Amino acid sequence: KEILIATHNAHKKEEIQQILGENFTVTSLTDYDIHDEIVEDGETFHANALIKAQYCFNKTGKPSLGDDSGLVVESLDGRPGIYSARYAGNHDFAKNMAKVLEEMKDQKNRKAYFVTVMCLVDETGTNYFEGRVYGNLTKEVRGEKGFGYDPIFIPDNYEITFAEMKAxxxxxxxxxxxxxxQFLEFIK
Ligand code: ITT
Structure with a gap:
């Protein structure tokens, strides 16, 4: 079964493929030779996930799944949030993490969560799926695995960052x- 992910981010595609396993073939915009920059100007994760999925469905006619994700930090009033990919520098994660750590320098409350909102657009309509993982921010960057903000996030009940764990x-x-x-539950 093919699932087209409306993303240019190879890390997301790889994680989704690993999570779904061999019964699914995960493709992305690159596989369809679509290199357009999709303008994500929504004000919520849901709005941006829809923009990506709708764009992709309109272009290909294939059931399309948009993934809009980000890091939400309690003491920063929810930032970087929907601006996670471009908080300090556009997709420059050293800079983005440095900005978060700098803003968090004197903060005792380091609670944060990652959120993914997925939007499926197909001929039957539009459906959303959401997941969150709660944890705390580190004081320094730790680990090489994963992507994005993984090196500064320790999930609850762990002592290592996402970037220090096996994929x-x-x-x-x-x-x-x-x-x-949630997506699997929906399509079954
Ligand atoms: P697409 O829009 O093409 O899908 P993107 O990288 O721009 O790719 P988002 O708009 O969802 O993705 O931006 C979310 C940013 O949040 C992303 O660039 C990551 O750096 C970060 N992020 C998303 N998922 C993450 C994860 O599992 N671990 C760490 N950081 C993550």
Whole structure:
């Protein structure tokens, strides 16, 4: 079964493929030779997930899944939130993480969560799936695995960051895993 993910982010595609396993073939915009920059100007994760999925469905006619994700930090009033990909520099994660850590420098409350909102657009309509994982921010960058803000996030009940865990361990508990569980429940 093919699932087209409305993303240019190869890490997301790979995680979704790992989570779904061999029964699914995960494709992305690159596989359809679509290189357009999709303008994500929505004000919520839901709005941006819809923009991506709708764009992709209009272009290909294939059932399309948009994934809009981000890091939400309690003491920063929810930032970086929907601006996670472009908080300090556009997709420059060293800079983005440095900005978060700098803003959090004197903060005792380090609670944060990752969220993924997925939007499926197909000929039958539009459906949303959401997953969250709660945890705390580190004081420094730790680990090389994963992507994005993984090196500064420790999920609850763990002592290592997402970037210090094996991919398969992150993929058992992550925001993306939880969103996909809902998606699987829906399509079954
Ligand atoms: P597409 O829009 O093409 O899907 P993107 O990277 O721009 O790719 P988002 O708009 O969803 O993705 O931006 C979310 C940013 O939040 C993303 O660039 C990541 O760096 C970060 N992020 C998303 N999922 C993450 C995860 O599992 N771990 C760490 N950071 C994550």
């Amino acid at each position: 398969e361990d992150k993929n058992k508990i992550s925001h993306r895993k939880k969103a996909i569980e």
